[in-house]
Structures are given as structure tokens and as C-alpha cells.
Amino acid sequence: MSYAYLFKYIIIGDTGVGKSCLLLQFTDKRFQPVHDLTIGVEFGARMITIDNKPIKLQIWDTAGQESFRSITRSYYRGAAGALLVYDITRRETFNHLASWLEDARQHANANMSIMLIGNKCDLAHRRAVSTEEGEQFAKEHGLIFMEASAKTAQNVEEAFIKTAATIYKKIQDGVFDVSNESYGIKVGYGGIPGPSGGRDGSSAQAGGCCS
């Protein structure tokens, strides 16, 4: 149970893009082709290792439907990382990314690391959004990008772990004040605390999400 750090994640994106399936694949290593609509918010957790340090990920999977937007917004501020998911076979889910991002920028803390995920990349024959477009969007908005498949598990681990690695690096760089738990980061009992308190004012204001 002991961990060096605990990171809180949220998963956001349009309904039906496979957020819950990504979480299930990551926490339980299985795929459920038919998944009930998420109501409100669901929770999952897993332990990973970065730089030989045990890191606990707490992941809140949110409902994509518009009617739950006000509920899910409550989860933005306290999250250290967000997985913003779209469906490569449904163009409109890609088109909505800007509004999701705006929501996140408005309600989340400025240092939240956002990972853009083009899900369902196993359905290449039905692709409606090219990899290049995804890359381009991520570059423009300072996000990390990956295409993944909750069905084949391709890049699922990587997506969660890479986000964690980004957060971890930010801690090492002193971007976060880890003693303040409202950033979605907690120093564990079992781990060695990072260089906490050693944050420099300039990087705290950096604003960019990708280092």
C-alpha cells in the first residue's frame, strides 16, 4: 500500500469515446465491448512504478454526457493529470476537443498535465481523424498525444504512465508545491518525498502543460 506519490487523474471527453473502457483496461486488464453509460463519476486505482518509485494512480472516470458536465467540472481542480479522449472514427468527438480544453483550462489548476488520446485506433478502416491532425492539435495546445486502443490494450499503459511521468518530472523540477494536496498530488508515507518546497516562482507560472 505504501507509495512515494499519489496522483489524481480524471478522464474526460465526449460520451462513447471509450473513457470507461480505457480505465477498465488499465486497472483490470480487460475489455468490455458493451459498457453501460457512466452516470456521474466512477473510480478506479492502480499502482505503477516510475523511476523505481511506487506511484499510486487514483483515476476518476467522468460521464461524457452534457447533462453531467456541471458535476464533472467539480473534479477538475483537484486533479494532477487529465486524459482527454476522442474517438478517431467519429470526427465530431475530435471537433469538441476545444470546448473540453476550455473547460479544463477554466476549472483546473494551471499545472495539470493533459494527455490527448485518440482512442479506438484498432478501427483503422473507419478512421475519420488522421494521426497527423491529432498530433497537430496536441502541439498547438501543449498536450501530450497518443493514439490508443482500449480493445487491444495498445498504448493504454503507456498513456497513463507517460502522464504520470510528466507529472513526476514536474515535481522533480519543482513546479508543484507537493505539500498542497489541492493539486491532486500527495506524498506518500512509504516513499521518499521529492524536492518539495523547492519550487521556483517562474516555473509555477509557466502555464504550459508539457515540458
Add this chain to the structure above:
Amino acid sequence: MNSYVERLLDRISNGKLAEDRRNAMVELQSVVAESNAAQLAFGAMGFPVLMGVLKEERDDVEMVRGALETLVSALTPIDHAKSQKNEVQPALMNTDLLSREADNISLLLSLLAEDDFYVRYYTLQILTALLTNSPNRLQEAILTIPRGITRLMDMLMDREVIRNEALLLLTYLTREAEEIQKIVVFEGAFEKIFSIIKEEGGSDGGVVVQDCLELLNNLLRNNASNQILLRETMGFDPLLLILKLRGVTYSFTQQKTINLLSALETINLLIMGGLEADPGKEANRLTKKTTLVQKKVLDHLLMLGVESQWAPVAVRCSCASDTLSSVCEAPGKIIKLCMFTVYSHFQALRCIGDLICGHPKNLDALGSRILGEGPQEPALNSILRIILRTSSTQEFVAADYVFKNFCEKNADGQAMLASTLIPQPYSMTHAPLEEDVNMSFGSMLLRGLTLSESDGDIETCCRAASVLSHVLKDNIQCKERVLRIELEAPMPSLGGPEPLMHRMVKYLALASSMKNRDGKSSTSGNSYVQPIILKLLVTWLADCPNAVNCFLDSRPHLTYLLELVSNESESVCTRGLGAVILGECVIYNKSPEAGKDAFSVVDTISQKLGLTSYFLKFDEMQKTYIFASASSAQPRKPLTRSTAASMADIEDVDDSYLPEGKVDHPILSSIFDSLFVTLVKSLEADIREKIVEVYSHPKSKVAVVPAELEQKSVETEAEYIKRLKAFVEKQCTEIQDLLGRNAILAEDLAKTGGGSNSQPEQRVGGASDRVQVETIRRDLQETTQQVELLKAEKVKAESEASTYRNLAGKIESDLKSLSDAYNSLEQANFQLENEVKALRSGGPSTFPDVEAIKAEAREEAQKESEAELNDLLVCLGQEQSRVEKLSARLVELGEDVDKLLEGIGDDVGLPEDSEEEDE
């Protein structure tokens, strides 16, 4: 009053001098705090003005503070003794008005970020007032405000006064609001709650700890997600820390008891799990139970429920239960306090029972647990001691529940307990009470079973009997083992040792004789003694011929039982259970011995009771409240017990102590659980069948063999006649016998409402059965037909589905080939375009080539079109001749050919034209 409030409001909104406006605010606050009329007047016009102040004048801390204080006053009911009940409560109206606008709530939440302490404090008070009166509206509003809950959560880290206020507010806010519960947890509520509890001193803390636990319970109640989160992050350790009792003095204040009760409720909620019908729920529950036991929750519960019972507590406990039993006469706070204390033991024991139920590992854990620091002993022994010694019936029931769950489907556990049941010398079983720490489980139980006879109190014995019945249940080895136990007689002069079972029957008789002697009034508290001993016997005899044999070894037993069953002064349940035991003596009787076999038992029943009235006892018992209610909750498992708030449960305890003159003691409904009721019901069916069978086929004493009636060749006449005479004599006695039985039957019929009534009743019963069977058969047929129909439909649907699937596949492949074709076309196009581009940019050097290609193409096209033209000409020729022929024929028939062909000529011309254009 109206105009006064109005003037003040006017000064606040339109005043020029800051000082004057502040004064007006102070005045307004004091008048609103004191008078209902002012509250009413304020509600009618004040809100916009004050909200304006809060919105526009944030910098003027004094004004903001004043406005908030005024709002608090406007929302606080004025407690006038003279106020009438049906009068409008202006404070309630005002909360309604204020909460109606979501903007107001958002404004209030934003004030929580202010630096001024009083601003935050008053704001929290206003929010709490709103939440108390219109919780749903506020819960909804707060969800729509981003960071609304986050702000409230921040208050938990504020100064103590603010923190406590925020805690209360969050408790209201999280009631039955799953989404809010999740957000609160997301914001780190678990960590904060446990850190506050720790700060406040755990279970020794004050009402703040109680609030914390209430909030915790709100967050976990029916919320699987939050329960998982607690397990995944904090684990159960901090919770168990609360239950852990420190020190040796177990003096519980009322607050501490409530705190412990709340923590026990938390454990209960965790055992219960979430609401949803998740198939993985059972597994999840088992994991949780395992984790809890690994986390030593069992130890803490035992500590709380069992160990703290030792010496110093015994006094308190008995005092508590004395007050408990007199609760109906003198209700009061002190009694409640005592009840809480007892109740927390009771609750801890219940928790233990739930933890082990159906969980083999936890069963083992409990079975092998050792308690105590000085003299050590197994936990089960301690629980047994509670059963034998507690003066609280509720506690006895709770501890009994632990044993019931321990023995349920746990043959190894039963065998372990039974293996220690070794008869002790008389001196040992009557050793002083205090020495029982060194005793084995079995010795303790045996002592409990035999202890009380000397002082005539068989209460302890009946409790031990209840435990014994759990040990024997469904376990033939244990039953046989305990059958062999013989007890020394209290005094050697009274005869040799007797089997334990006989002793139990003796107590049964003793209980009823005591009841008869004392009269009804004083025995209401003891009226469960007989049923519990009867339950033991019913459980023991079930499926165990040796036990039946042992029971019937003593002739008076049957007589006594028959008396018991026919005794009108006994309760319906007692008589019914007696009847069940009589029945068991028939159906599980393997004895060949005359006078002890099934036939003689049936005979005795019919002679002494009459079969009809015997069967009637079953019917009466089934109709009693206990049996009817237990059977209606048939599939009930102990775990799905409702987790009503602890206070409500305490009320129930209250009720059960009201001597309502009920025939059956209230605790019987927990002793006669659904499993026992099911057992009795299945026994009843077997008994009815077997008794009728036995009675209608009496063992015939004379075998009639036709060959024997013939004179044998070696026989003389005289010998033959003698033999026949003997034979006839035998038959004669048998006929006498049968006549006797017949007479008994007739008498029985007459007794139970006249021959015309009951016997036909049976037959009618048979007939009605037949009718029922008929209807059921018809139903079955119909259902089968329906099933067939549905099956056919299903096959049809399936085949349709597969055709559609095929169709879909085909269409998809079509689509794919189309898109492929399109892709290749596009590709070709792209290539061509490129070529063209290249050609264009290529310059004059490539020109000759183009010319050559052009010429080639033209040639080819010409050739092609020439060939096509030829073909067309041939076709035209053919058509021409055909037309001519047809025209001739038409002319013959008198038609105007030219008119008919008028339009056609143009059409025919067209292809030729286009052909020419192509050229």
C-alpha cells in the same frame, strides 16, 4: 413594523454617510433577531438590498459582516413560547426565498474565500440553515457551481470553529446525495475526517468526533465507489484505531458510547457493501470481510463486545439491563445511556456474526482466536460466557447469533466444539463460577446445561441449550457424540447416571411445572425457556434414529410429551413443537422393539390425542406470528438485514421490553430463524405422510397363508382342528384390536366436530388437492405450449437475424469494394494529374511525344468508332427491314403507318447524330 424595516432598508441602500448605513444595518439586525413580524417584513423586501451589499461592497468588511449577520437572524426561528403551531414560520419562509435563487448560493459560496473570520463563519451558518430547510434545492444548486464543494472542503482545514461548522454543513449536504458524496471524497474527505478524529482523541473525543463519523457514514452508505476508494487509499486501519480501546478502565461516557456505535455502523456499512446488483458484489463483500479480519477488526470487536465484559463491566451491565427491563415505567436519559452501553456490546457481537457468516477463513479466525492478557482463553469461550451470564436478553441473542453463524455449514467447527463436551465429575461441574476461565468450551457448556437445577432457575440451562442446538444442527456425528454423554445424578442415592438428553427433557418438564406453579404473571420473561429446549430436541432428533431411540428409552417421556401437546395452558408454539417431536419419533424411528417402534408411537398418539387434533397443532403453530413472519422473510440472509440508524434500533429494543402480554416472547423471532422454520415445515410434511401411512397399514399379527389352512397329510383331524382353532383365536384378537382402533378413530372423529365434519373435511381436502393438481397440470401444459411457441419464435428470430447479418456483411463488403474502387480511381486520377503536371512543366522536349500519343489516340478512336458505326448500320438495316415488314402488315390491317411512325423517326435519328458528333 413594515414601515420601520422599510426605512432601515432604505437607509442602507440609499444612505450617503457610511456611518449612518452601518448603524441602520445594526438596527435591522437586532430587530430581525427579535421579532417575527420584522422577519416577515424583511423577507418581503430585504433580500435584494442585502444581496446587493454582499455583491457590490465586498471591500467594506463591516457592511458585509452586518449583512450576513442580519441574514442569519432572518433565517433563525424565534422561539416564542406563545407562538402558535399553525402560524407561518417567517424564518422558514425566508430560507425558502433565499434558496430559490441559485445565484444567491453561488454568491454565498464565494464569500467563503474572504479573509474575515466572521464573514466565513456567518456564511457557513446561513448555508447550514438553508440546508436544514430545503436540502434538495441546495444540494442541486451546489452541484451546478464549479468548485462549490471544493470551497466547503477547504473550510475543514480552517480554524476550529469554522471547521466544526463546515463539518456539520457537509454532513447535511452528503445525506443521500451520491454525486456530492463522491466529490467530497475526491477532495480528500477521508484523510481530513480521520485526521480530525485523531486530533480530537478518537473515540474519547467529543461531539466533533461523532459528526466526523456521521459524515464518514454518509459517504460510505450504499456507495460502493467510495468504499473501494477507502480501501484503496486509507485502508481500514484508521477506522479500527477508533474501535481500539485503550487502558483498562472501561468507563464509557455517553459520548464515547455513541462514537463507538457510529464506528460500528461504519463497519456494518462496509460489510453491507453498495446498493447495486453487481454480480461481483458477493466476491467483493468476501474480500472486504477478509481484509477486515486481517486488519484485526475481529480483535477489536471481541475486545468491545466480549472482553470489556469482564469483572468491572459486569456490574454496569446488569445495572443497565435492570433499567432496560423497567424502561417502560421510567423512561429517561440515564436509561438511554445505559442502553447505549449495552447496545454497543450487542452491536459488536452482531458485527462479529456478520463477519463470519459464510466466510470459512473468518470462521477459522474466530475459532482459533485467544483472548485475554492474564488468564487466556479462546474467544468462543468468552462469548459462551456472555450467553450464560449476561443479564441482558438482547446481548444473549446477539452472542447466540455469533454461534449460530459460526456453526452454520461449518461441520469442522461443530466437531471442534463437540469434541470438548466431556462429562465432568459432579464436583467439577459445580465448582465456583469464577473458575470457568480454565475450563474447556465443552465443560463450560455442560456446566451451563446442568448448573441451574439446584436453584430452580433454568434460564442458564435454556441458553446453553440454544448453543448446543447450533452445535448439533445438521451434524449427525455431533448428535451421536452428545447422545453418549451421561450425567451423574445430583445425589448418588437418586440412581445411576442419566443421558444428557433425558436431563433436558426433565428441564422441559420443570419449566412447565414452574410456570404452572407461579402462574402466568411473573413468567413472561421466561416464556422462551420451553421453546428453546424444544428447539434443541427438534434439532437433535431430526434425521437421527439413535436420538429417537434414546428419547424413547424412558417410557414417561412419551407420556409427558403427549400431556404437553394437549395442555391448553401451554403456548401454541410449545404445543406445536411438542407435536413435531412426537412426529420425529415416528419418522426417524428405526426401532424394532415392541412398544417403542413407530406403530406404537402412532397408536399412542391416536389413543391419547386423536390424530385430527394432533395434526391441528401444526396448523395452529404455522398461524402464529413467529412462523408466519419468518416464512415471509424466507430468503432473508443475516447480511441483508436493514442497517437502519442505530437510534431506530434502540427504539426497537424498547419495544421488545414492553410486557404486552403476548403469548410468545419477542426474542423467539430471532431464536426461531427462517432456517429453523423451514426445517419444521419440511418435517411437518413428512410427519403427516408417514403417520397416515403407518396408521392405515397396521402390522398384521397373523399371517394368512392359504396352504396352512389345508389339512396336512401327517396331521390327525384333532390336531388339524386344534391348529385351526388357534389360528381363529389369533385372528379374533386381531379383529378385536382393529375394532378397537376403529372405535378410537370414530371417537376421534366425533370429538373433532362430529363425524360429518372432519372426516369429509379430509376427503374434501383430498378432493381439493386433486382439483389443485388438475389446475397445476393444466397450467403446466399451457406453460409448456408457451415455451414451445417461444422457442419457435426464437428460432425464427435467430434465422432472421442471421439473414440480416449476412445482408449487412454483403453490403459492407459491397461498400468496401466500392470504396476500394473509388480509392483506386482517385489514385489513378491523382497519377494522371501528376502526369499532366509533369507534362505541362516538362516543356517542348516532350512535345513530339504528346503529338505522337495524340495521333495514336485519334487513330484508335477512329478505328473504334468506324467499327461501331458499321455495327450500327447493320442494326439499322435490320431494323429497317423489320419496320417495313411490320408496316406492310399494319397496312394490311388497315392502320395508318405514317401516323404511327411520325415520332419515331426523330428518335432513330438521334444516335446517329451523336455518333457523328463524337467523330
